[in-house]
Amino acid sequence: MKSGISANRKDDFPGWYQEVIAKAELADNGPVRGTMIIRPNGFAIWELVRDELDRKIREAGARNCYFPMFIPQAFLSREAEHVEGFSPELAVVTIAGGAVLEEPIVVRPTSETVINSSFSKWIQSYRDLPMLLNQWANVVRWEMRPRLFLRTTEFLWQEGHTAHATKEDASKYARMIHEDVYQRVYHDSLAIPTIGGLKSDMERFAGAVSSYSLEGVMGDGKALQMATTHELGQNFAKAFETTFSTSQGTTEYVWQTSWGASTRLMGAIIMVHGDQNGLRLPPAIAPTQVMCVVVRQGESALMETVNAVYEKMIASGIRCAVDSDINVPYGRRSIGHEINGIPIRLEFGPREFENGVATIIRRDTGAREECRFDDLIARCKVLLDTIQKQLFDEAHQLMRGSLENASSLDEAREIASQGRWAEIDFDLIRDAEKYGKLGSGLSTRNLHRSDGSLPLSTSESGLRAYVAKAY
């Protein structure tokens, strides 16, 4: 079969990425530079990703809410590092309701400041803590070099914001979100293994004390930051006077966290799982898991069988659809379903129909098998699990194959410049990173202890770093 994508994935990964997005009708550029239109095919995947994250976030005790996207410009300036970090990326409303505004308004790049203005009102006593909030929202960070899903001026995300009575509570909660929400969903639903660690001082979120990230290895070896979780300490609490009375009657500042994951995840799904024929979707986040394809006009009994299979699939919880568009050549339709990444195709042809079988075609491996009508549901259920696991295993192999030990800065540069990830003692590169001398396009992705665990602080000794190119 002809390959669905003309740009070669190995030689021209960026071209391939763009072509997959266009041909699978996932997204489009908006009329304002850097903005993105998420098309129905793309949005349906995002909705499944969002629902999985949302479920886990609720399990973590956070409640959904909604804060305004407009923030008084003065709010951002209250936390010194925060405003410095975000100023170059802000979109500013200066005219509204037909008049020039006295105080300009910024469109939220993130909601720390506006949420703290509410926290300071809502939180009075230790009985109000912890306060655990989450919102799904659009945010704006002006992009000079936009790229669909990866860097867009406006993107969709969830941002969690919590306030706690103690540093330990905040720290524990942040680590729980990092591992039990993000890492878990990426592993189980997105079929993407990630590398968790602490951001270096240079890479930390503007206003945070500690930032943890999960980094994925993309198909071209580059890193993609797939979520960040921040311990904010008392920085925003002090800027917004968010205090509480303790059970002993003293007054203290709250300890805070914030954490977010965005439509970037769509980029990760494409870049980790996609192949030369297009998208390959893990069944857990595939809007259509099984596509029943009617090969060509047959007896009416064939169409009845297809419909019966469809009904049974739906009843058994499989997301199933029927393609009976026989006016379009079969080959073209097959290529289309492959580009769209649908995990399983069921081929119903007149010849097979006589034998009471359909052909099952797996998107991940291309393997074909015949299956009796009565066994289709059970077999598809097994295969969906198998495909989910297969995609994870391939992604894991990609990740393991990209990591390499380095024992000097030069060696790390060499490895990372070739598109792999160098793991190195952080002390060997600390100064080079600090002075921006890691190498063109290279960055420290995150830090871990030599036993793989999460550090509490960047000043711990014996830390290990990953150096790589990143999106």
Added chain:
Amino acid sequence: MKSGISANRKDDFPGWYQEVIAKAELADNGPVRGTMIIRPNGFAIWELVRDELDRKIREAGARNCYFPMFIPQAFLSREAEHVEGFSPELAVVTIAGGAVLEEPIVVRPTSETVINSSFSKWIQSYRDLPMLLNQWANVVRWEMRPRLFLRTTEFLWQEGHTAHATKEDASKYARMIHEDVYQRVYHDSLAIPTIGGLKSDMERFAGAVSSYSLEGVMGDGKALQMATTHELGQNFAKAFETTFSTSQGTTEYVWQTSWGASTRLMGAIIMVHGDQNGLRLPPAIAPTQVMCVVVRQGESALMETVNAVYEKMIASGIRCAVDSDINVPYGRRSIGHEINGIPIRLEFGPREFENGVATIIRRDTGAREECRFDDLIARCKVLLDTIQKQLFDEAHQLMRGSLENASSLDEAREIASQGRWAEIDFDLIRDAEKYGKLGSGLSTRNLHRSDGSLPLSTSESGLRAYVAKAY
């Protein structure tokens, strides 16, 4: 029991409304004038409303997607009526990425223009039609007299946008959305009857050919527009050159619709169902349907029973929660649950426990009854249905009691000024409406035929109009 809300609902409806929102912790004012913070209690209700609408919209065949909130200012000007209608309400970004923009950007007040710029690319042939899209998004219309949920500078809504091959297809689809999505969900889930009709020329959406609205009667007799559905004709198609080739090979402009419902619905729920004790939530959209209240510290067996009841409720699909916060006086907790509008409270006290019963208290009527532990689930299921129906019946009675026939403009003014709705021959008020002489604060809500059906055009003869005060 003391009343939960201190402002008197009869004498000071606006004060009562504000107090319910504050005490039930539904929403708060944002720091930028006119913006709104939707708190977790309020957002949980909105999520249930949204999910019901979303389900129905999918059944109507529309697919979710996401368009950018930033629109080039020039786009709005392409449709003459559209820009004129929205100009006074626009928020304009003039600075971004640290520089003054060459072309100012508006924050979407609605997405007709940006969606048409995509439609004109995506739609080529009759085979691409109908194209049925929906998005859940935030929009901005600058408000001079903001009011939580009812008029806010930024609000959340869904906006559907469709393109069809013929005027008839578009018209049929618009009417289906109006009746089978909006009216159905309001009736079945929100327990709010509505009056459907065609907007007069004065009240029509800027750029539409026909606008249909659903209007609800609020607790003070005023009207609230709860959804609009527009036939856009070919106005935007012509402005954006959205054409398709017919099966005969000719080229034609598409016919379009758009339709939206917003967080205003939260205002309707409060103002239709609320009473002097606070919110009353229809069970279908109550985040907690049954609250198990432990009256005071009892034997451990009591707590075990409560937990067992809770588990069984959850297992049987009832949204249930437990209030075992015995350090807070029982009365204060009860008032709190009443303010929050929770449909059913189950009282577990030591005395009742000895008798193997709990007390069921209905929020809608205040009726109390004892019920054996084993019968609680079944009884609550019945009662939740009963309460849903009871709230609808009360709302229906409120609506019927507000409508009154008028046979002259003066009579209509008299009725509407007293906070009721005047139904009158449209011909009797056509000119007065056109020249803004209906009366201070009065407006034509919508038009219907004398048999109650939806008109096709405002120029039909024999139309009837409702005149009322409105939010």
